[in-house]
Ligand code: FAS
C-alpha cells in the first residue's frame with residue numbers, strides 16, 4: 001500500500017495531523033496498535049487551549065465539544081485558605097480555555113476521519129520504520145496476522161512516549177533533556193458535581209491538590225503524592241479526607257464528595273528530545289516531549305507540533321519547498337521550551353517541595369506576587385490559554 005504521510009499512532013497527535021492533512025488534500029494512513037475502544041476510553045487530559053478548541057471546530061470535529069465542552073474564562077489559585085482568581089478573559093483580550101476530555105476528542109476525531117473516508121487501521125502489530133534517510137521511507141507491520149508494508153513520502157511518529165518512532169532514530173542523533181520531580185499525582189474521577197465553577201489549584205502545607213472536572217456531573221481531582229505511592233493504600237475515604245484538608249478555605253465553601261469511578265497515579269516528569277526529526281521521520285506530541293500535567297500542556301503541545309508539520313507539508317506538496325520541513329524541529333522546540341518552562345513553574349510553585357521551608361516560602365511568595373500583580377497574572381494567563389503560534 002502507498003500513501004503520502006504514514007502516521008504511527010491514533011492519539012491526539014496522529015488524528016489531528018491526519019484530519020488537517022485531509023483538509024489540505026494530502027493523503028495519510030494511521031496505524032494504531034491498540035483497539036479503537038481502548039483509544040476512545042483512555043482517561044487523560046482535560047483542558048484545551050483557546051486555539052486548540054478553535055482548531056477542532058476548523059477540522060470539523062468540534063460540534064460535540066461546542067455542545068458539551070465547558071468554556072472557562074479563569075482559574076483559581078488557592079493558598080493560605082483563600083481563593084485568587086486569574087481572569088483569563090480580562091488579562092488576554094477575551095481568550096478562554098475549554099474543559100473537554102481527551103478521550104472525547106479522540107472519539108470525535110476518529111469519527112471525523114472515518115466519515116471522510118480516512119484510512120485508520122487499529123490493532124496492527126510489529127510496527128517498524130525503514131529507509132528514514134531515503135526519499136521513500138516505509139512502515140512495516142502485521143495486520144490480521146499478515147505482514148504488510150506502507151510506502152510513503154514521510155513518516156509521522158505520533159506513537160507517544162513508549163512508541164517505536166523515537167527509538168528508531170540512530171544512536172548519537174538525539175540529545176535528551178529530562179527532569180524528574182520528587183512527587184506524583186493521585187488522580188480520581190468521581191460521580192459528583194464539581195464543587196467550583198472553574199478549576200482550583202490548591203497549594204497547601206500537606207501538599208498540592210487540583211479540583212478539575214469533566215462534565216457538570218463528573219469531577220476530576222488530583223492529590224500530590226510520593227512518586228512511588230502505593231495506590232492500594234488510598235481508600236476512597238482517605239482520598240476524600242485528604243482533599244478536604246488540602247482544599248479547606250476560610251469561606252463557607254465545601255468540597256462535595258461522591259463515588260470514585262476511577263483512580264490512578266501519574267508520574268511527573270519533563271522530557272524532550274532534540275531534534276524532533278531524522279530524515280523523513282518527524283516526531284510529534286509525547287513521542288518527542290513530556291510535560292508535568294500541572295500546566296495542562298501535554299495535549300495542547302501535540303496540537304502545536306501538528307500545526308507546524310501541516311504547514312511544512314503543505315508547502316512541500318504545493319510549492320516543492322523543503323525549508324519549512326528542515327526547520328520543523330527548530331520551530332516546534334521554541335514553543336516546547338516555553339511550555340516546559342511554564343509547566344515547570346506551575347509544578348514547582350504549587351507543589352510542596354521536600355527541599356524544606358525556605359523553598360516553600362519562596363513558592364508562597366511567588367503565588368502572592370502573581371495574584372497581586374497584573375503584569376505577573378497576565379504572564380500566567382497568556383501561557384495558560386496558549387501562546388500564539390509562530
Ligand atoms: P498518545 O500517547 O496519546 O498517543 C499515542 C498513540 O500511539 C496511542 O494510541 C498508542 O496506542 C499508539 N502507539 C504506541 N506505540 C505504537 C506502536 N508501536 N504502533 C502503533 N501505535 C502505537 N496532558 C494534559 O494536558 N493534561 C493532563 O491532565 C494529562 N494527564 C495525563 C495522564 C496520563 C496517565 C498520561 C500518560 C498523560 C497525560 N497527559 C495530560 C498528557 C497526554 O494528554 C498527552 O500529552 C497526549 O496524549 C499526547 O498525545 P499523543 O502525542 O497523540 O500521544
Ligand code: PHB
Nearest residue numbers: 045046212293294295296
Ligand atoms: C484535568 O482535568 O485532567 C487537568 C486539568 C488541569 C490541569 C491538569 C489536568 O492542569
